[in-house]
Amino acid sequence: MAMDKLKHIIRETLDVFNLEKEGQNLAKAAHLVPWLLWRIWKNRNELISKGKEYNAQEVLTKAMEDQEEWERREAEANGPRCPPNPPARETREAVKxxxxxxxxxxxxxxxxxxxxxxxxxxxxxxxxxxxxxxxxxxxxxxxxxxxxxxxxxxxxxxxxxxxxxxxxxxxxxxxxxxxxxxxxxxxxxxxxxxxxxxxxxxxxxxxxxxxxxxxxxxxxxxxxxxxxxxxxxxxxxxxxxxxxxxxxxxxxxxxxx
Known part of the structure; x- marks a missing residue:
């Protein structure tokens, strides 16, 4: 029974994803694929261990949130590594x-x-x-x-x-x-x-x-x-x-x- 529910969630999710591709740039939609698979895998674990279910729209929404969070972390990693123009002596002693x-x-x-x-x-x-x-x-x-x-x-x-x-x-x-x-x-x-x-x-x-x-x-x-x-x-x-x-x-x- 659990596997039947999981297959249903996957089918629903892929249907929603196909609708998303019709209305948005294909390249942008393609970037969402790993996050959908990641979220499906996490939901599969929750379904088996806790019996908790998510519908396709919830899966898609969480996948988009995961992608946005990753992009935010990447932007932070690419940004300035330390505050601009810190006082040289004070910073050097504080973070030595x-x-x-x-x-x-x-x-x-x-x-x-x-x-x-x-x-x-x-x-x-x-x-x-x-x-x-x-x-x-x-x-x-x-x-x-x-x-x-x-x-x-x-x-x-x-x-x-x-x-x-x-x-x-x-x-x-x-x-x-x-x-x-x-x-x-x-x-x-x-x-x-x-x-x-x-x-x-x-x-x-x-x-x-x-x-x-x-x-x-x-x-x-x-x-x-x-x-x-x-x-x-x-x-x-x-x-x-x-x-x-x-x-x-x-x-x-x-x-x-």
């Missing part, structure tokens, strides 16, 4: 990179992009509780992803590498605030779900993990690595066990008291 507690390591991740060019860069920097750089990862990506997907890939790659190195207590820090919210809330988004699922599947390999937001000013080393990555000649990942010379000045500034 902080050492992790004793027994912990901290991994900062970031992505770099520009309006020109066909590639983006992602990077991460792992440091101990004394601020010593342990590992650095740099990698270029083809420019086929959204900003949020790029930031998520930077974090996913870092989590994967840290799990292989067997670190147990680790803080992952990123300036992608919406991404950190998703990870801490357990929520998902259609375009990010494969990456988020990969991240979450790796968490049992650690003893304790924290996902923390940091402004760009507190994440300068990872930002420098990401910008360097965007200029790499190929898409092969590069991992350094010795800090590269081009990163030393940024790390030294972080260590100043």
């Amino acid at each position: 990179w902080k050492k992790p507690p004793q027994g912990w390591v901290k991994c900062n991740t970031d992505g770099a992009w520009s309006k020109e060019g066909n590639r983006w860069g992602i990077g991460w920097v792992l440091r101990d509780n004394q601020g010593k750089v342990l590992w650095v990862g740099a990698r270029a990506l083809p420019r086929t992803r959204t900003v949020m997907e790029m930031e998520t890939e930077a974090l996913r790659w870092a989590v994967l590498f840290m799990s292989r190195l067997n670190y147990q207590n680790i803080i992952f820090e990123s300036d992608a605030q919406e991404l950190i919210k998703l990870l801490n809330s357990g929520e998902g988004w259609p375009h990010l779900d494969p990456q988020l699922q990969d991240i979450r599947s790796l968490l049992p390999n650690f003893n304790e993990v924290k996902f923390v937001f940091s402004s760009r000013e507190g994440d300068k080393a990872a930002d420098r690595v990401a910008r360097e990555s965007s200029s790499l000649e190929n898409y092969d990942p590069k991992v350094y066990s010795i800090m590269p010379n081009w990163l030393k000045s940024i790390v030294e500034l972080d260590m100043e008291m």
Whole structure:
């Protein structure tokens, strides 16, 4: 019976979607497809677990709301990374990179992009509780992803590498605030779900993990690595066990008291 109801919801939803296409731009309607599928999947789970039903118009409305929310988050991610012209001394002291507690390591991740060019860069920097750089990862990506997907890939790659190195207590820090919210809330988004699922599947390999937001000013080393990555000649990942010379000045500034 539940499956019959689910099939009915899907048919109704697709009928409404076809009507939408007749009255709106086809390209705009096509962008709604992932959100409809995402919402149908969520409603299928609620129907099976809670017996809760939604009609086609409700499904369509929620899918459009999901799309609008994603576009808002993308716009925020593409916007200014910090307030314009902040007082230099005050901002630098307020958001300076902080050492992790004793027994912990901290991994900062970031992505770099520009309006020109066909590639983006992602990077991460792992440091101990004394601020010593342990590992650095740099990698270029083809420019086929959204900003949020790029930031998520930077974090996913870092989590994967840290799990292989067997670190147990680790803080992952990123300036992608919406991404950190998703990870801490357990929520998902259609375009990010494969990456988020990969991240979450790796968490049992650690003893304790924290996902923390940091402004760009507190994440300068990872930002420098990401910008360097965007200029790499190929898409092969590069991992350094010795800090590269081009990163030393940024790390030294972080260590100043």
